[in-house]
């Protein structure tokens with residue numbers, strides 16, 4: 001098999017205390033398959049050493065514009081020519097001011113001006129510096145020039161003050177890099193995803209629920225976001241960190257999930273129903289904790305609405321993607337479910353290996369037949385599913 005294409009980026013580090021987080025950032029980027037060349041300013045080298053960045057990137061680290069290791073001595077040109085992105089993190093107020101004015105008095109500022117690929121900056125500075133009208137003007141000029149500004153976040157600052165100016169965390173920057181390298185196959189589309197289990201109350205402390213962790217649904221929300229969609233995630237109870245999507249609605253029962261879906265579905269182009277919705281709810285849940293005074297406790301259960309079926313039956317439905325969790329006869333049961341619910345696409349998986357796991361092996365069913373995906377992490381599965389959706393989707 002030919003080697004997978006590598007997403008190459010250049011990470012510029014400027015002088016700020018958040019520079020200490022860049023070692024972790026590089027480790028995450030390399031872990032997600034990026035090749036990372038690091039360029040440091042003189043001030044950055046006061047906060048973190050080139051040796052550290054060289055160790056975690058596995059590549060030479062640059063800072064001298066006259067470095068003789070670069071062909072033609074043209075580091076400011078050569079270092080970006082094979083890159084898909086330049087990210088400056090942390091980007092100090094001083095460096096942002098330089099970028100805004102086209103100054104180039106060191107290797108990093110010069111290569112930013114000479115680059116022919118997208119540029120993103122992750123500002124990090126004291127809150128007063130961030131609020132200063134000069135910085136506000138400079139940031140606006142960067143945005144006008146098509147430079148992406150990632151963050152900053154608010155919170156505790158190294159100087160002891162609290163406010164806007166914290167660099168985004170390495171995990172947040174790494175996920176934005178992944179997005180930057182993803183083809184925007186769902187650009188401009190609005191995607192609605194349900195994820196996780198539902199929770200049907202029996203009494204004040206007990207419930208009927210299931211083993212869905214939400215990982216598959218959250219991964220699909222993230223993959224759709226990476227592909228440029230505006231994503232709304234409706235989530236049952238999970239312990240997961242939410243992906244950076246446009247909006248998240250937390251719900252508990254199937255009825256609440258149905259209400260949330262009904263609220264958002266009129267604006268959705270695509271609906272992906274990943275949630276493991278409980279098929280029944282308790283007819284008369286108790287507000288109090290039920291006492292253990294009966295040997296046999298009888299619960300009356302009534303069926304829950306089928307959310308996916310109700311959406312696909314709309315007069316003008318979004319492109320509906322269903323899931324099927326089966327313990328046997330995967331192909332037969334999944335295809336029957338797809339036809340019964342009138343779905344253009346359905347992803348099937350075995351309950352024994354899908355619930356709670358970090359990886360999955362989906363089998364996709366559409367009008368052209370059966371398309372098994374190779375076992376992979378749920379995020380990789382989600383990216384393959386999103387690519388398949390993008391191929392099938394026809395605007396309404």
Ligand code: PMT
Nearest residue numbers: 212213214215216273276277306307308323324325355356
């Ligand atoms: O959350 P994880 O731990 O990552 O696990 C992922 C998963 C196994 C939960 C996921 O991959 C999956 O299979 N989700 C669908 C689970 C399910 O409820 O399957 P089903 O065959 O019972 O339902 C068929 C379809 O109808 C599903 O799209 C479901 O969302 C939908 N449905 C079901 C019942 C109901 N009342 N309303 C619905 O909308």
